[in-house]
Amino acid sequence: MKPRRYVAFYVLFAVVAVIMTMRLVNLQIAKGSYYREKSNTRATRSVELIAPRGEILDRNGRPIVTNRTAYNVYILSSKNRTADELNRVIYDLSVTVSGYREYIKTVFPMDFKENVYCFTGEESSVNKWKKDNKFEEKSAKEIVDALCEKYSIDTNTYSKEDILMIAGTRLNMTNRGFSMSSPYLFSEDVPMTEISIIKEQSYKFPNVSIVTQPIREYPYKALGAHMLGRVGLISAEEYEQNSKNGYTINSKIGKSGIEKYLEDYLRGENGSGSIEQSTDGYNTGQSVVKAPVSGRNVNLTIDIDMQIACEQALEETIYNIRSSADSVESGNSADAGSIVVIDVNTGDVLAIASYPSYEITTFTENYNNLLQNPSKPLFNRALAGTYSPASTFKLLVGTAALEENIISIDEEILDTGKYTFFKDYQPACWIYNQTGGTHGYVNVAEAIRDSCNVFFFDVGRRLTIEKINEYAAKFGLGQKSGIELADEETAGVVAGPENRKANGGIWYPGDVCQTAIGQSDTLVTPIQLANYMATFANGGTRYRPHLIKSIQNSDGSISQETAPEVIDKVAISEENLDAILSGMRMVVTEGTAQRAFSGCKVPVAAKTGSAQTSGSHTNGVCVAFAPYDNPQIAIVCIIEKAGSGANVAQTVRKVVDNYFEENDENNIETDTLTR
Secondary structure: OHHHHHHHHHHHHHHHHHHHHHHHHHHHHHOHHHHHHHHHOOEEEEEEEOOOOOOEEOOOOOEEEEEEEEEEEEEOOOOOOOHHHHHHHHHHHHHHOOOHHHHHHHHOOEEEEOOEEEEOOOHHHHHHHHHHOOOOOOOHHHHHHHHHHHOOOOOOOOOHHHHHHHHHHHHHHHHOOOEOOEOEEEEOOOOHHHHHHHHHOHHHOOOEEEEEEEEEEOOOOOOOHHHHOOEEEOOHHHHHHHHHHOOOOOOEEEOOHHHHHOHHHHOOEOEEEEEEEOOOOOEEEEEEEEOOEOOOOEEEOOOHHHHHHHHHHHHHHHHHHHHHOOOOOOOOOOOEEEEEEEEOOOOEEEEEEEEOOOOHHHHHHHHHHHHHOOOOOOOOHHHHOOEOOHHHHHHHHHHHHHHOOOOOOOOOEEEOOEOOOOOOOOOEOHHHHHHOOOOEEEOHHHHHHHOOHHHHHHHHHHHOHHHHHHHHHHOOOOOOOOOOOHHHOOOOEOOOHHHHHHOOOOOOOOHHHHHHOOOOOOEEOHHHHHHHHHHHHOOOEEEOOEOEEEEEOOOOOEEEEOOOOEEEEOOOOHHHHHHHHHHHHHHHHOOOOHHHHOOOOOOOEEEEEEEEOOOOOEEEEEEEEEOOOOOOEEEEEEEEOOOOHHHHHHHHHHHHHHHHOOOOHHHHOOOOOOO
16 A cells, blocks of 8 residues: 555656646746746836927917927936946947037037147136036046046047047936936937937847937028027036926926027926836837826017018128128128017017027037137127117207207207317217218208217217216116016116226216217117117107017917007107108118118118227118108117128118018008008
8 A cells, every 4th residue: 555655646746747847838938938028028117208398489370499209319227237338338329329429529528639638618618617527626638537437438448539428428427317217318309310220239229218209390490599599408507496397307498598488388298108128228118107298389479571581681781791892991891780670569579680690400519619600600699789879879869959958950050070169079070081071050850861970969968968868768778678588688888977987987078979979888789779769660659579479378279468568658749759750761861871772662761870899890780660651660780890881771671671562552551551
């Protein structure tokens, strides 16, 4: 019996062994690949799903800034990866992804030239970078050596240029909080050809993730770049300020212009998703946990057709002046300028252009070149450029003198060529300097037509600098205009004793004469001059200029709308205003702007100015409004080194023609004129 028990035991053991063997065969052979794949997809990563930003539209609903889907490449952190392996992934990606090496130079200001490591860029920015990264006392080579040691970069494997790229990337990853919960955005908007290479050679790119995300699209390229602004990766300082508002270290944020001013409206609500990864770092799947919500659309006051016309006219005029002038004095070095167009009855900014400009989409890779360009394409001249108003300031002085009863509309002053009131200071009229002649007896309208300096020397002296400053304030000169982009706007200044003293100078009695003709220390911005002109055109109401027409809800309904806002009212009698404006009209029919506006479809009123700057350069200024009998738009154009205001008037003519080209003469004469 005992042997039988052993037999039963052996049989039972054999059955169990067979079952276990079959189970193992089933697990490891029959379904081995299935369970291997399942075991390799246990790791998941939470990822942020970027919400599309709201679109930016013109006043008629035409898109100026939209979104499109792009491929972005991220490097994910991994506990199983060595520093050398990470460096190799960075190198392989940099070879595959075009433009990345240029990008890293914008955040890592170093290069290898003439067999030595050196810093690149302006000294002030390099010093700030060194301070921010705690490298104050180190040379370029010492910094590279320290980073190579810190990040285990094999200096025998990579070239000097590769070492700089890897070191700069690793430092940037550290600064951007690279960790298990925060991947590194290696490159965005990567071309499909390069994405295909990364996918096909995935064995070279462990822990590299390709994510489709919305990015900004600009149908009109460089159009309105300064006004629209740009978005970019959030900086450490911006992240510190906004981390509680849902931003991450990889978030995009408005950096300038409308994108920055309306950040809270344009940014949407990001969603979340998950990425499944194998244990060896390769992605095996993605899923959406929470869908993102798009930002709100914004309608600007800008008319896209007018914006295009202004930018083209500005560029063409600058080219024409430069190519036709035979000297610096006549404008052969003209290279920059600005145009602003305002609706005189609402303060709507219809166009705002600054030249030269730049393409927002290539801002990052071209940043160093843009920064070093002597024409300063990044500088928003329309809001931050300050210029002498030159003879356009005479409109203000004439108005103030009439309103303060210093002169009457019919009073005539003799232009004697030189103004001899002061014994020790006797400035001359421009016509006397050029020809030895004079304008003879002129009243205020004729003085505006002729831009007679002697007339305004005398009127300005009698008016006093205090009254000139008082009226300048009423018209908004020497102060910020109130436009939405206030942090990008410069206030400028109106000449006077206090300003001169604050700058360490002495104010002399004769300085009021130069102030009266728009010279001296007075500096204004194009946006100020445009609103100044609009205030004259509408009879004395100064509106706050604005760029934002409305903000839309997600369903397209209007949530906010900007109503015209009156900042001040300048009391000007109808009789006095008519005298000033008739002088402007004569500038077009008989004076310096006659040639530019000859044959113009609508009657225009204008005033030109020629502002002397350092050396032999003269900026050209032209302010205008149209139509003369029923003002609709005010325009200012300033071109640096243009030679004269008369040279600039042709730009304003092109803008006027564009604005009224779709309106016949009868419509222009009505109060219901629309573009």
